[in-house]
Amino acid sequence: MTTFLRKRIVSSAIPLVVVVLGVFCLARLTGSPVNLYLPLSATAEQRAEFAAEHGFDQPVLVQLWDYVLGALRLDFGESLRTGQGAGEMVLAAFPATLQLAAVTMLIAIAGAVLIGSLAAYRPNSPADRTASFLSMTAASIPDFWFAIMGVLVFGVSLALLPTSGVDGGAEVWVLPIATLLIRPFGVLVQVVRGAMVAALSAPYVKLARSKGAGERRVVFGHALRNATVPALTVAGDLTIGLVNGAVVVETIFGWPGIGKLMIDSILQRDFAVLQAAVLLTAVTIFALNILIDVCYALLDPRVRQTAPA
């Protein structure tokens, strides 16, 4: 397991480094932030001074080196936009996104396992067809449209929920989570259903049934355990994809998370905040990948033996 873990860490660290360095370099290709932050009347000297003060006058490799050195000291620089510490801004925004992602995935996994298993238990039954249709629809609905419809229907017309915001009780969570949930839930139901249909027709399930195992034990004890592996892999990818979905949710509902912060940083060429946000997100995804791999290996010992070098 230690060897497996070491190999996984090395192979997962490569994309982490590529993403962080790629964003650093690509951000600088989008143009200088000087125009956004200095007044129209700024002289060439003031522009040069601004660039020097923030290190933009240095070659990209020197800027990159400074960034890496700073990051090792946990110094991510200051936001050009707000003057606050970039690391501080990112750490303040991150928990809000983490909360959304965690709760969303928990609900998605639990719901998908239940509905996917029930649908797979009687393939092509009305329940299965309904579940398949609804899950495919859910996976296809644009989250932006769903969010706005949610606001108009449940916020305005029915007045059951607040339109947006984070200040309140459980009710403020409903629409953001529903919006974030809809796609992973739809995909997971289909994955679990597909895996369960295959598992329930596998020889070992037939063997278990022939030996007198109860149906609950067959479904949840035998078939589901094997169907969990593909579902887990997809769930991991979906969790990582939630950062993208979070941008929409956070923008529409005023949720102060990292997705919105990242988009604002890109639009405002606020490089320090963007880099800090990408680094933290990449590290989180890295950790998540390792966690998924470990879970995967624990569930299926063959994985441990075939881990890439």
Next chain:
Amino acid sequence: MLSSAPAATGHRPGSPDRPRRAPLRKFLRRAVVLTTAAATLSGCAVANSGSTGDAGAADGATLRIVLTQEPPTLEPCESSLTSTGVVVRSNISEPLIERDPTSGALRPLLSTGWRQSSPTTWTFTTRPGVRFHDGRPFTAEDAAFSIDRAVNSDLACNVDGYVFEGRDLGARADDANTLTVTTAEPDPILPLRLSFVKIVPRGTSTAAKVREPVGTGPYSIADWQTGVSISLRRNDDYWGPRPAFPAARYVWRGESSVRAAMITKGEADIAAGLDPEDADADHSVAYPNNETTALRLDGREAPLDDIRVRTAIGLAIDRRGITDALLDGLAEPAAQLVPEGVVGFNPAMTAPPPDPEAARRLVAEAAADGVPVDRPITLIARNAQFPRVSETAEALQYQLNQVGLRVRIQLADTAEHLQYQLRPMPVDAGPVALLIMHGNQAGDAAFTTSQYLISDGPQSNFGTPELDERIARADGLSGRARQDAFAAIFAAERETVAQYAYLAHMRGLLGIAKSVRYEPNSATGDELRLAAVTPADGQVR
């Protein structure tokens, strides 16, 4: 045989199923624990008790406003930025003088009077009995300090660039209530320019911009929950009339339909910047916002270097069609860069109806003289600059193509658009028609001409020495002569330079709940005065 059956179902220790069951359980248990822990640990950052919404309860005591975005700073010298100014100006920080957005007249605020004692010297009397939010008294020394800080310091304040165009000022306090301001050149509109300088107490940092300032305004900052809300409290020691609401709270939502929904639902009292499709007669009101849209044509590049082609573009545009069909009638066809109400507006200039035949003739004439009219012109528009901006760009593309030009559209974000908008502009971009939106909130044509019309203006591609001279002369005039000179400049520009193909004078849409009364004006988009808002019953809380 029967005795072995139970073991075969998986209960037998050492069966193939056994070792894999524990990890599954462990995984599920860990997943639940991790998720719960993550949600709990970070829970306090987002979810609090109570269910009044971010903007607060509809208790009538808090004025709840939903903005389009969170201000990056409340620094007073950045209040010419819309997102900052809409919160700061005349609410938290005040200037010496304010401009009436409707009449254009200057009114005393922290200055009770002013006079020009020489062409380059102005004397202001400052208001006695005014205190900053921290209790310190306001004096002429604070005014001198604030002017010096905003205009002469190394802070690179936006007000310095947008309003003073980099000119340095001399500011000194002669006594506690007398301030003298000197300019290098005569500046007849200095008091108007100073209406953009917000007063801060001496001792405010001159090395770094402040995020949360101290001011003299009717409200002070109570709490800024970054990412969530800004709360203001009424300044009970305010020198002027007491505002109706004891508190105000700002939240921000990027989506217009959500802002509109918050008004309909009663979660907010005022919503900024609604899109036309989100407006309804009961909850929204349109107002002229002093913004004008136009195509800025790069006259340095063929075929736009030929005035016949530039004129043809002006003739090809169906302004009324665009304002009616795409801007929902919330705009008026424009013939110049400033709307009515701005000193220098030329009432004799009217937006011509589209004349594609005449435009085609001009293009054909230019082509016959060797102008490469089939060279593609890049029409660059900015995302979200105004509602339906991309559809407007498509309509313009179609109309210009119809008269024999070739146009391709490029949509840009703000930073990219600024690269084309400001000097130094890209030199290898080819012929560019930049869709701009210019807001003249200061109320004087000088702020437009110095940016957009002089040959080397920060936002101008080209011009003529004659027009530059006329602009410089007009800038030294005052009163009626100033009005006439700038009005003539706008007419001359269209005839002799034609750098712009004008599109529309825009209007803003404000969401207003039935619970409050407020009449928006041309400054509302940049300066939403809380003291001008009252509860529907008119009572001071």
